Amino acid sequence: MPSHLKSTAVGLACLVCSVAHANLITNGSFESGTFAPQGSQTMTLNPGATSISGWQIVNDSLAWIGVGDPWGLDAQDGSFFLDLSDYAAGAPFSGVQQTVLTTPGYEYTVEFYLGSSNRWGRPSALTVSAAGQSFNFASPTTGTNNDWQLFSFDFVASASATTISFVGSSGVNYIGLDNVSATLTAVPEPMSSVLVLAGVAVLCAHQRKRR
Numbered sequence: 001m002p003s004h005l006k007s008t009a010v011g012l013a014c015l016v017c018s019v020a021h022a023n024l025i026t027n028g029s030f031e032s033g034t035f036a037p038q039g040s041q042t043m044t045l046n047p048g049a050t051s052i053s054g055w056q057i058v059n060d061s062l063a064w065i066g067v068g069d070p071w072g073l074d075a076q077d078g079s080f081f082l083d084l085s086d087y088a089a090g091a092p093f094s095g096v097q098q099t100v101l102t103t104p105g106y107e108y109t110v111e112f113y114l115g116s117s118n119r120w121g122r123p124s125a126l127t128v129s130a131a132g133q134s135f136n137f138a139s140p141t142t143g144t145n146n147d148w149q150l151f152s153f154d155f156v157a158s159a160s161a162t163t164i165s166f167v168g169s170s171g172v173n174y175i176g177l178d179n180v181s182a183t184l185t186a187v188p189e190p191m192s193s194v195l196v197l198a199g200v201a202v203l204c205a206h207q208r209k210r211r
Contacts, residue, residue: 024100024108025164026054028180029078030064041066044086047094055096059167061086062094071120076113076148077179083115084126084168084175093168093175095126100164100182102131102157107186110155110164113148114139115176125170126177130155131162136169148178154185 027033033052037043043064049057052064063083065073075081084094102108108130116124116139125138130153137151155162164182168175 022183024102024182024184025098025180027052029075029178030055030080030082031078033064035064035066035080037066040070041068042087052096055098058095058097058165060092060094062096063087071117071174072145073115073117073120073174073176074146075178076115076176081115081176081178084166084177085124085171085173087120087173089121089173090171091168093126093171095165095167096177097163097165099161102160102162103184104157104159105188106184107154107156108162108182109185110153110180110182111150112152112166112180113150113176113178115174115178116140116143116147116149117145117174117176118143119145120174121172123170124172124175125168126175127167127169128153128165129167130164131158138170148176 030052035043043051044061045051045057045064046061047057047059063086065081065083067079071087082096086094110128110130112128114124114126114137116122122143123139123141125136127134127136133155135153139147139149166177166180
């Protein structure tokens with residue numbers, strides 16, 4: 001293969017790779033927004049609130065917690081995290097959701113950290129939903145006071161925009177959520193061929209222009 005064709009092929013591969021690894025979630029660690037603590041470095045947000053940049057609160061109230069809370073809990077990433085129980089005992093639990101741009105037929109992977117605590121009751125659990133698919137995730141039944149477990153969830157997009165939601169499903173006084181991401185992980189096989197053909201078309205056009 002001519003060197004200029006090789007470099008173009010490498011460039012296309014790098015472009016696809018960078019798109020696949022780009023995080024579609026805005027503010028996945030809940031670091032930005034209008035944080036106005038009401039005490040204990042905690043802000044209670046009610047359903048419909050959009051104080052956390054990129055996110056909407058659903059189902060019930062939650063606690064947005066910063067550094068210096070009195071409960072011995074810390075964020076998994078950055079300075080802020082969520083408690084979907086709003087540090088109140090038992091259901092109903094809160095949740096958050098965000099709508100991201102997707103391509104129908106493509107597969108995406110959502111990753112997140114679920115927080116749990118011996119001091120505030122175990123296990124904690126939440127349900128992740130996207131594109132009509134959902135799954136429940138639960139923390140271990142044993143651990144320490146400030147534990148974070150990484151979980152992942154795969155879904156196939158059915159529209160050009162997909163709402164991803166995280167809603168508490170079980171817990172006592174604490175259901176932690178932090179460090180959320182969503183990335184493209186698989187392109188349908190026919191689309192792979194389309195990408196190759198598109199690349200060939202671009203190269204042919206380039207060759208004709210040179211002549």
